[in-house]
Amino acid sequence: MAPExxxxxxxxxxxxxxxxxxxxxxxxxxxxxVLFGPSGSGKTTLLRLLAGLEEPxxxxxxxxxxxxxxxxxxxxxxxxxxxxxxxxxxxxxFPHLTVAANVRYFAxxxxxxxxxxxxxxxxxxxxxxxAISGGQQQRVALAxxxxxxxxxxxxxxxxxxxxxxxxxxxxxxxRRMLVESGVPAIVVTHDRMEAVAxxxxxxxxxxxxxxxxxxxxxxxxxxxxxxxxxxxxxENVLPGEIIGRDSGLLTVKVxxxxxxxxxAGDSGAVFVCIRAEEVTLSxxxxxxxxxxxRLSGRVRSVTLEGPLARVELxxxxxxxxxxxxQSAGEMQLQPGDELCAVIKATSVHLTAV
Amino acid sequence: xxxxxxxxxxxxxxxxxxxxxxxxLPLAYWITFSRRRWKxxxxxxxxLPLVLPPTVLGFYVLLAIGPRxxxxxxxxRLTGGMLPFSFQGLLVASVLYSLPxxxxxxxxxxxxxxxxxxxxxxxxGVSRLATFRRILVPLAIPGIATGAILSFAHTMGEFxxxxxxxxxxxxxxxxxxISIYDQVQALNYAxxxxxxxxxxxxxxxxxxxxxALQRRIWPVWPLS
Amino acid sequence: MRAVERMLLIAxxxxxxxxxxxxxxxxxxxxxLSFALDEVSRGFLQQYPAIDVQTAxxxxxxxxxxxxxxxxxxxxxSADVEYPRKLAGEGLAVADSLFVYALGRIxxxxxxxxxxxxxxxxxxxxxxxxxxxxxxxxxxxxAAEAAMRSLGVYDSVEGKLVLGENVAQTxxxxxxxxxxxxxxxxxxxxxxxxxxxxxxxxxxxxxYPKMEQGGIIVKESAAARAFRSWLLAPGxxxxxxxxxxxxxxx
Numbered sequence: 001m002a003p004e005x006x007x008x009x010x011x012x013x014x015x016x017x018x019x020x021x022x023x024x025x026x027x028x029x030x031x032x033x034v035l036f037g038p039s040g041s042g043k044t045t046l047l048r049l050l051a052g053l054e055e056p057x058x059x060x061x062x063x064x065x066x067x068x069x070x071x072x073x074x075x076x077x078x079x080x081x082x083x084x085x086x087x088x089x090x091x092x093x094f095p096h097l098t099v100a101a102n103v104r105y106f107a108x109x110x111x112x113x114x115x116x117x118x119x120x121x122x123x124x125x126x127x128x129x130x131a132i133s134g135g136q137q138q139r140v141a142l143a144x145x146x147x148x149x150x151x152x153x154x155x156x157x158x159x160x161x162x163x164x165x166x167x168x169x170x171x172x173x174x175r176r177m178l179v180e181s182g183v184p185a186i187v188v189t190h191d192r193m194e195a196v197a198x199x200x201x202x203x204x205x206x207x208x209x210x211x212x213x214x215x216x217x218x219x220x221x222x223x224x225x226x227x228x229x230x231x232x233x234x235e236n237v238l239p240g241e242i243i244g245r246d247s248g249l250l251t252v253k254v255x256x257x258x259x260x261x262x263x264a265g266d267s268g269a270v271f272v273c274i275r276a277e278e279v280t281l282s283x284x285x286x287x288x289x290x291x292x293x294r295l296s297g298r299v300r301s302v303t304l305e306g307p308l309a310r311v312e313l314x315x316x317x318x319x320x321x322x323x324x325x326q327s328a329g330e331m332q333l334q335p336g337d338e339l340c341a342v343i344k345a346t347s348v349h350l351t352a353v
Numbered sequence: 354x355x356x357x358x359x360x361x362x363x364x365x366x367x368x369x370x371x372x373x374x375x376x377x378l379p380l381a382y383w384i385t386f387s388r389r390r391w392k393x394x395x396x397x398x399x400x401l402p403l404v405l406p407p408t409v410l411g412f413y414v415l416l417a418i419g420p421r422x423x424x425x426x427x428x429x430r431l432t433g434g435m436l437p438f439s440f441q442g443l444l445v446a447s448v449l450y451s452l453p454x455x456x457x458x459x460x461x462x463x464x465x466x467x468x469x470x471x472x473x474x475x476x477x478g479v480s481r482l483a484t485f486r487r488i489l490v491p492l493a494i495p496g497i498a499t500g501a502i503l504s505f506a507h508t509m510g511e512f513x514x515x516x517x518x519x520x521x522x523x524x525x526x527x528x529x530x531i532s533i534y535d536q537v538q539a540l541n542y543a544x545x546x547x548x549x550x551x552x553x554x555x556x557x558x559x560x561x562x563x564x565a566l567q568r569r570i571w572p573v574w575p576l577s
Numbered sequence: 578m579r580a581v582e583r584m585l586l587i588a589x590x591x592x593x594x595x596x597x598x599x600x601x602x603x604x605x606x607x608x609x610l611s612f613a614l615d616e617v618s619r620g621f622l623q624q625y626p627a628i629d630v631q632t633a634x635x636x637x638x639x640x641x642x643x644x645x646x647x648x649x650x651x652x653x654x655s656a657d658v659e660y661p662r663k664l665a666g667e668g669l670a671v672a673d674s675l676f677v678y679a680l681g682r683i684x685x686x687x688x689x690x691x692x693x694x695x696x697x698x699x700x701x702x703x704x705x706x707x708x709x710x711x712x713x714x715x716x717x718x719x720a721a722e723a724a725m726r727s728l729g730v731y732d733s734v735e736g737k738l739v740l741g742e743n744v745a746q747t748x749x750x751x752x753x754x755x756x757x758x759x760x761x762x763x764x765x766x767x768x769x770x771x772x773x774x775x776x777x778x779x780x781x782x783x784x785y786p787k788m789e790q791g792g793i794i795v796k797e798s799a800a801a802r803a804f805r806s807w808l809l810a811p812g813x814x815x816x817x818x819x820x821x822x823x824x825x826x827x
Contacts, residue, residue, distance in 0.1 A: 053472050079475040086476035092469040096491050105487075106477045148477045421754040437755035438706055438739045520739025520750065521711055534742075538638040538714035 004028075005152070005186075009049050009059035009069075019208040021046050025201060027064065027152070027184035032175060034199030034216065035188045038231050042208040043188040047154045050186070051086045052079040063152060085145025085183070087155040091137045093129035099140050100125035106148035115143040119177070134162045135170055139177075146181050153178065153185035159194060171197040192233040196220070204228045220275070225351045229273040234349075235320035236274040242267050242350075249345065255316040257295050261348035270350040278347035279321035281311060282340045283331060293343040295319070302333050309333070313341055354547055357524050358532035359555075365440070365528060366508040369447040370455075373504045376448065377455035378497070382485060384456065385463040400453045407450065411517020414446045418518070438520035443528075446514045451507045455500040462496015463489060502563050509556060602800045603649060604632045605640040607656035607790070608745055609717075612768050613820035614654070620816065621807045628800050636743055638714050644795055645669060651794065651801045656681065657716035658791025665793060674794035674801075678808055679822035681788035682763040683720050684777035688752060695778035698758040699730045704737060708750040708759035711740040716788055717747075721760035724785040751775070764821035790822065 005025040012018045019042040025033050035043050048054045050061060052068065055076055061069040068077045079086075093102050099121055104112045116122050119139045124132055129140065138158060145153060158174060159167045175198050178185045189195050195202060196216065203213035204224075212224035223229035226237045240259070244251035250263045254272055261272075285296055297315035304310075309328035313319045319341060333339075384396055402410055418436035419425045428436050436442035466489055474484040490497065512530040519526030521535070529552055536545035606614050611634045618630045633640075633650075640653055641660040645667070653670065655661050658677055664670040685695045693701055710718035718740065725731040741747030744761045751759035752774060766777040792808075794801045807813050814824055 051472075051476055053476070079472070080478045080480060082476075083478050084476055086473060088469045088473060090469075092467065092473040094470060094474075094488060105474070106479065144477065154476075415750075415753050415755055419753050419755045435705060435755075437750075437753075516742055517746075518755075520706070520708070520756070521742075522739060526739075535711060535713050537642070538636065538711070540638065540641070540714075 004065075005050075005061075005063050005184075007046075007050065007059070007061045009046070009056035009061065011045060011049060011054070011056045013045075017042065017045075017208060019045050019049075021049075021205070021208070021210050023203055023210045023213060025184075025186070025203065025213070030199075030201030030215075031179045031184060032199050033184070033186045033201040033203060034195040035186055035203050035205060036192075036195045036199075036232065037190060037205035039190055041205045041231075043190075043205050044156055046205065047086075047156055047186065047188055050082075050152075051084045051154055052077055052082045053086070083148065083150045083152075085142075085148060085150035085153040087138075087141050087145060087153070087158055089157045090161050091129075091141035093137055093140055093144070095129055097128075098125065099127050099129065099132065102129065102140055103143045103147055105144055109147065111149065112143075112147040115147050119143045133166075135166050138162070138170065138174070142174075142177060142181075146183065150183055153181070153183050155185060155187045157188055157190070159189070159191075167194075174198065195232075204232060206231055222349050223273055223351060226271045226273070229271070229349075229351065233275070234273045235276040235322075236272070236279070238272045238274075238317055238319075239269070240272040240350075241269050250350070252348070252350065257315065259343065259348050260292050260345045261350060262346055264350065266350045273349040273351060274319075274343055274347060276310070276320040276322040278343060279319060280342045281321055281323055281327075281331065281333075282342060285338065285340050293345060293348070295341045295343070297339060297341055299333055299335050299337045299339060301335055302328060304328075313339065315341065354544070354551060355527075355529065355532040355536075358527050358529045359548070359551065361440075361524060361527065362509055362529040365443060365447060366505045368444055369451055369508040370501050370505045372444065372448050373451055373455040374497070374501060377452065377459055377500060377504075378490070380452075381456045381459035381463055381500075382489070385460050399456050402450050403453050407511070407513025408517055410450055411446060411514040414442075414449065414514065415518045418442050418445060437518060438522060438526060440525055443515060443519055443526050446518050447508050447511060450511060450514045451504040454503040454507045458496045458500040458503060459493065460496075462493035462499070465496070466492045498563070502560065506556060506560065509552070600627065601629045601631065602651050602798075602804060604630065604652045604654060604804070605644070605648070605650040605795075606632055606634050606654040607637045607640075608634045608743060609656060609762050609764050610634070610654055610822075613764065613817050613822060616816050616820075617808060617813050620812050621804060624807065625800070625803055628803070630804070637716070649796075651796045651798060652792060652804055653795050654678065654790075654792040656790055658789040659716075661791050661793035664795070669795070671794040671797050674797075674805060675791060676793070676805060676809060677789045677791045679790045679817055679824055680782075681717060681720065681790050682782065682821065682823060683717060683724060683760050683780045683785065683788075684763050684766045685780060686748065686751060686759050686761050686766050686775050686777045687757070688754070688775045689773065691757070691775075693758060695758070695776050698778075699725065699728070699734055701758075704757040706739050706750075706756035707734050707737045708739050708741055708747045708756035710744045710747045710761075711742060715741075715743055716790075717744045717760070717762050720785040720788050724760070724780045727784045728780075762821070767821045 005027055007021060007023045010020050037043050049056050058071050067075050068082050069075060103116050103121065121140060121143060124136060129137055159170055162170055171194060187198050199216045202216040202219045204211050204219060206227045211228045212219055220232055223232055223234050229237050238254050240252040240254040242250050243253050245263060248263050249260050252259045252261060252272055295315045297313035297319060300312045300314050302309055302311050304325055307325055308322050309325045311321045311323060311333060313321060321341060384392065415437060416422060417424055420429060420435060425436055436445060470488050471484055474488050510530060515528050515531055519531065521527050521531055529548060533545050533548050614632060621630060637655040637657055637660050644650060644653060644664060653661055661670060661675055665672040665675050685698055687693045687695045687698055698704060709721040712718035712722045725734055739750060739756055741750055744765055747759050748761045748765055750756040763779065765771060794805060
């Protein structure tokens with residue numbers, strides 16, 4: 001049985017915010033778990049509860065079969081006993097200690113020296129944290145946490161303190177360092193791309209609750225509900241109604257169009273979730289009957305985002321599509337153009353209303 | 354010049370400052386980080402000497418350490434001595450009297466330290482006590498130094514409390530401020546002026562030296 | 578301002594006084610006089626209702642220093658005649674008005690619940706602290722020290738001495754239990770709110786130098802003269818005596 005993190009916690013804040021998290025993470029299978037959600041959804045609070053920096057009002061936390069917290073049994077391990085390597089958003093390096101002293105803070109050990117070498121910190125050993133770059137600070141913080149031989153790493157928005165360029169560079173480096181460390185990690189982020197780049201497993205938190213958890217691709221492909229869909233970046237969340245079911249396929253009426261999708265047992269009124277990337281565009285207008293899931297619509301706007309173009313269509317309802325900037329150029333997309341949007345049946349996900 | 358009184362005052366001020374650091378740091382820590390609802394009561398008690406006339410404080414202290422009080426009786430049983438009219442008694446009074454002068458700057462210094470640094474240390478498996486010693490104290494040095502200087506200066510200049518509990522014994526409880534007062538009362542204005550001038554010079558030198566040495570650590574005037 | 582003064586003048590005249598007198602008399606008095614002087618003033622006011630007597634109590638040495646710096650007192654009643662005498666010598670007070678109003682007496686005082694006998698307390702081995710007023714500037718302290726020397730106990734007591742800033746604080750040291758025994762003024766020991774709290778033994782007068790308590794008029798005025806006369810007349814003397822201020826036999 002793989003070591004599991006099981007957390008069922010409630011915590012109410014004076015502000016009225018309430019966290020009610022029910023979460024199980026197979027730490028053995030998932031090197032990096034992304035705790036994902038919009039700002040203010042309670043991700044940092046959950047991390048602090050896990051680290052023991054705050055105490056829940058009720059509930060229990062156990063990691064790998066060891067109880068860290070159990071309100072009903074009166075168990076509450078101190079942060080020192082839990083041994084979570086906690087990386088704060090701005091790293092919280094000890095400003096009066098050198099890089100080397102920070103890494104050796106838990107203990108002067110061979111492990112600390114090894115990490116200094118492995119993280120390329122040896123040349124910075126004598127510097128103070130204020131005198132090194134943000135990326136270097138992050139490496140120091142991670143080395144410092146790992147030197148204490150933690151059972152679990154908790155990282156709070158680890159890339160947010162970096163500038164945009166460094167953030168892109170560090171994404172993959174951070175993942176590499178986390179995976180190589182062999183210590184399971186939970187990374188808080190609200191950035192979808194960061195989540196995809198860092199994580200194996202993902203838990204989505206909205207308004208203080210864990211709405212969905214699972215392998216990261218599953219969460220992105222099959223959002224459990226409309227709010228998860230919206231927060232993980234499924235741009236198209238449309239109200240629809242199931243009107244037919246035939247040989248494993250469902251027919252859903254959305255606006256004046258009929259879409260087909262895989263039958264997952266839904267019925268009645270649903271939300272139809274389609275990621276913008278799954279909507280392809282074509283100049284060729286649909287033939288009335290032959291093609292499935294081909295919708296005609298008028299271009300409302302085209303927005304370039306680096307290598308991608310975000311195209312907003314009006315198909316009787318708003319439909320978002322993301323195509324490469326290159327193909328957008330080739331098609332010479334202009335607002336007002338009539339286009340055909342094509343969506344594969346397997347890309348249409350339904351969630352209950 | 355009453356060198357005996359000056360030396361006594363210096364000894365009293367140094368001892369008071371050391372004891373206040375030992376007592377004041379944990380107390381300031383508690384005041385800074387405790388989330389107890391009745392914390393304000395402790396804060397109010399600690400700050401009382403700022404408001405109370407020294408004579409009131411001295412009056413109560415004399416009663417509290419006298420042989421008829423439980424504390425005084427306990428002290429007599431433990432040590433065979435008595436607190437009133439002794440250096441130790443004066444020390445007790447001075448510590449109480451200067452308590453807010455240590456606790457308030459130190460608590461302000463603690464509060465200015467980013468709490469996440471402490472939390473980071475705890476998560477690294479380092480105990481609260483060691484975190485206090487290795488992170489909080491080094492980062493709160495400006496506040497601690499301010500508290501120590503204020504306590505020292507305040508004790509050097511202390512008069513009312515000493516007058517009330519000291520008993521004016523040469524070499525034991527006759528501090529420099531009492532000596533100056535006696536000289537004035539005895540109409541020895543010249544001697545009083547001499548000792549006063551010396552006290553002024555000494556206080557100024559201590560403060561100026563401290564501020565000069567700390568200038569590198571303090572970017573701003575620490576008393577403001 | 579002028580109008581106010583004129584009105585007061587009229588008011589004074591209408592009370593039947595034949596001479597215009599100053600309306601306010603400020604007295605600086607040694608602290609140990611407080612009970613006695615309140616009563617003396619009451620008697621004085623019955624005789625001179627138009628005079629508003631205001632009394633400040635404090636340390637004689639402080640008053641001396643203040644008067645040297647021209648503090649606005651009309652009469653100075655010192656615990657020690659030396660201070661008024663010096664003022665007279667320095668031309669800061671009316672020289673011919675110097676007077677002695679009492680001879681100070683000292684007593685050995687112990688709290689009511691003490692097991693000590695005040696007559697022998699100074700010799701008791703169990704005594705840890707003996708409180709006296711500071712001999713450096715308090716007349717009662719000087720008298721106490723002289724008395725202990727002539728009683729032959731000074732050498733054994735010297736190491737036990739604690740000094741009060743004045744006799745009142747000396748008494749408080751003993752009363753609080755911090756000191757076991759004290760030498761204080763008789764007037765204090767028999768003061769209304771002290772009388773029941775302790776027992777005392779009068780130190781024989783020949784054991785210490787005569788402690789002349791004297792006063793002087795600082796600023797000449799009819800009212801000041803009137804007060805001086807009242808204090809030295811039988812009415813004032815009788816009151817002082819009841820409060821422990823025995824008078825020199827003329």
